[in-house]
Amino acid sequence: MTLFTIPLRHAKAKWPRTLLLIAVLTLGLASMTGLHRVSGMIGESFEKKLISYGANILITPKKESLNISYGGYSLGDVSLDERPLFLGEAITAINRIPLRANIAVIAPKMLTAARISGGARQESSVAVVGVDFEQEIALKSYWEAAAGSLSSPGPDAPGEPVPALAGALAAEKLGLTPGQDLEINGRALRLGGVLRSTGSDDDSVIFVPLGLAQAMADKPGLASFIEVAALCSGCPIEDLVEQLSAALPGAETRALAQVAETRMYAVNFAQNLAFSVSLVILVTACAMLIMSMFSAVAERRREIGLMRAVGFSRARVFAVFVSEAAGMGFLSGAAGYAAGRFLSSYVLNRLQLAENAGLDFDLLNFMAVSLAAALAAALAAILPARSASRVEPAEALIAL
Amino acid sequence: MSATPAAPCLLHALNLVKTHPGAEKPAVDHLNMHLEQGEFLSILGRSGSGKSTLLHILSSLILPDAGKVLFQGRDICAAPDNERNHLRRRDFAVVFQQHHLLPYLSALENVLLPFLRGLSPITAQEQDNARRMLEKVGLSGKENSLPGRLSGGEQQRVAIARALARGARILFADEPTGSLDSVTGTSIIQLLRDLNREGLSIIMVTHNPEFASWTSRSITMGDGRTLQG
Known part of the structure; x- marks a missing residue:
């Protein structure tokens, strides 16, 4: 048992809420990774076509x-x-x-x-x-x-x-x-x-x-x-x-600047569009996480008061909440990456945007996406966790 | 083990004042009291008399507006936040009226809560200690039960085991029998008396004069002041 047993057990005990949050984050991350890949491959495909118009x-x-x-x-x-x-x-x-x-x-x-x-x-x-x-x-x-x-x-x-x-x-x-x-x-x-x-x-x-x-x-x-x-x-x-x-x-x-710029504009357009949509999705998912964590802090005031009463420092209470969010972020990142690869392959093959687009599962990218999602979720949880760490033990315990 | 006049003073409250935000009158009003080593002190009083507020100040859960609380000669009210956290981890233990267990942790894990440090796992010795505490409060065999599966009395015993697991010097009990039936309540008081006999100093807030009569000394509070004792 470590400090992180608390967020783990809480997430397990409140599994419908946990599952819903993970599902929302996964959906967001799947859209992001899927869009990124589709836009990348469309960009490549555009460029290959544009190449045929000269050097x-x-x-x-x-x-x-x-x-x-x-x-x-x-x-x-x-x-x-x-x-x-x-x-x-x-x-x-x-x-x-x-x-x-x-x-x-x-x-x-x-x-x-x-x-x-x-x-x-x-x-x-x-x-x-x-x-x-x-x-x-x-x-x-x-x-x-x-x-x-x-x-x-x-x-x-x-x-x-x-x-x-x-x-x-x-x-x-x-x-x-x-x-x-x-x-x-x-x-x-x-x-x-x-x-x-x-x-x-x-x-x-x-x-x-x-x-x-x-x-x-x-x-x-x-x-x-x-x-x-x-x-x-x-x-x-x-x-x-x-x-x-x-x-x-x-x-x-020397680069034939006009040709290169025109070509890059077409390629970048698809990628920038995907990036913008991804950013909106990420911000929305993080906002949902923040709201959910704030509501969890309000619900768990008694628990927080108890932790403080048995001697948990503010930093430990903060760590409990941030690690819970980071854990959910990591799982969502992993599931989102896998779902994104699957969805993008389906879309690319279905719309004939690429020939035989496979899953092309990359372990390094998988880890990078999972860790980045964990980091984003942890950052999103900072404010709610800070609010949790400021709960005064007596206030929380007397109020109930 | 009852206190004797010669026993050293463990905790000393001097001229404590505390007014809750929005309240007109202070909950604790220029109050002085002390706890001797090995003493079982009960604080009696009606609802709103300020006894729980006093207990929360003494146990460092809240700070007074004025006055001092000396533990082993040091003013804990002037101590920094981390020192008071440390005090609550090692020397003080608090038991509440409602058992305040984390519902998703087993009885054993609830007892182990004060031992959690971060990434370093609980040691085997700490686990053994927690098991012994559960055994001591009569809960052997229920280590893996979740609080929802335990009766009110059993939950209070888990809370007491948790309070004692780190070898606290003083146990602060805020109406520990308040949410229990009389038979279960009596058994809890009996347990506290046994622990006191083994050397634990206890301050218990209660509104039940019968339970107060089981302690070595009582003080009665009214309007934030000591009326008797």
């Missing part, structure tokens, strides 16, 4: 330039020192950052100008962009084939013409059609498809495998820049940029 981080070679102007007439920037962006090293470094799990797509590019023949026009200049088709298509799911197919470009096979895709405007100007054999800088290519107009720079270029573009530009193993699409629901984009900058000291990494 939000750009990695470019570091360069120093000088703006040349004279007499108010600008001749533009002259590049003084441009460090090459080594693709292999860059990808290895990106894969090693602590927030690697948040990176969804790494899409390197090599830009070059070339001469093309084989279209309706005999020979013309064209901008060629070397890409990793798999990553590029993952990054730009808004790409659609106006003719031919997007899936046709695949890895180079020996002896086969190299696959390529043409932007809508480039195909129109050069008279290109899918399946056509082309020659770019003397290399044989076969046009797999023509992209539907996107209204972006993609319309005016020919996309070829990265290796071919590197060879044409005589820059094997290098990239002009790398586009990165990152998931930011679990961390701010600034953290990712900071880690990438540290991993790639020879390159310049």
Whole structure:
């Protein structure tokens, strides 16, 4: 038997009241944990969908330039020192950052100008962009084939013409059609498809495998820049940029702020809404607990008087009431966490917001939620417990 | 064991005054009294005579507006709150008219209440002591019974066992037979007399002159003052 036997036995003796309070707190905590998880998964799902609308981080070679102007007439920037962006090293470094799990797509590019023949026009200049088709298509799911197919470009096979895709405007100007054999800088290519107009720079270029573009530009193993699409629901984009900058000291990494902010607004909206609702639920549950504890103090004045009469200090009486609330909070936290996981899985699966959302029971989270609930309940019980500890023994005993 | 004039004074009340909030006249009005070591003192008086208020002041449950209560020469009214808590835990024990047991604790656990410290559990020695006290008041075999399962007399015995479990020096009994029938009441007074014979000093408030006659000394109160004794 310890001091805490008193709240335990009292809670057991008054089990309907205890059960009701635990049920109310559990409901509140289940809603909170459930909402938190659903909003988190909806946020992730939003973000995964938003990722397909382009990159939000750009990695470019570091360069120093000088703006040349004279007499108010600008001749533009002259590049003084441009460090090459080594693709292999860059990808290895990106894969090693602590927030690697948040990176969804790494899409390197090599830009070059070339001469093309084989279209309706005999020979013309064209901008060629070397890409990793798999990553590029993952990054730009808004790409659609106006003719031919997007899936046709695949890895180079020996002896086969190299696959390529043409932007809508480039195909129109050069008279290109899918399946056509082309020659770019003397290399044989076969046009797999023509992209539907996107209204972006993609319309005016020919996309070829990265290796071919590197060879044409005589820059094997290098990239002009790398586009990165990152998931930011679990961390701010600034953290990712900071880690990438540290991993790639020879390159310049920057966030495409507008894209990131728009994306984060959508993700944060769902999470903020859930947080606000959770806060209201928590405050309501705590208010109920406070009211119930105040009523318990009024009901138990005789008991408190007796405790004081047998020598309990004010601190001990306070501990009895706070520990009773904390105990109920802990149980509610445990039950609320379990119920919240179950409910969120049901909702996510039912509304098809996530694929096969399981319970994903996490012991650490379970303990954290239970302890946080115990702490919140203990804090809510401070005022009633303080009022209990101030009961004068004689007053309480004589009054009855 | 009855007190002798040579017995040392254990508790001394000097010029006590207490007026309850809202009352016109003081419940205790410039009252002086004392308790000797091993004495069984009864305080008689009609309802409203101030005898319970006096007992609550003497047992440090309430503080007087003026005056002193000296226990072993020290003024307990001037002592800090924690010292008076300690006094009620160790040296003083109070038994009330209504038995005031925690209804959800067993008889044994109710007796163990004054031993509770916090996280440290009750020791085996404390448990044995509590069992012995229950045995002493005639309740062996009822250790695990909840108060609701005990008769009024048995509940009062549990309250007395609790009062004595920590080896109190003085037992303050406020109308201990007030809510009991005469047979049960007599048995409780008999128990208190036995405990007094073993050396326990007792101050008992009662309005029953017959029970008062069983004690070693009586004082009678009226209008907050000592009328007799």
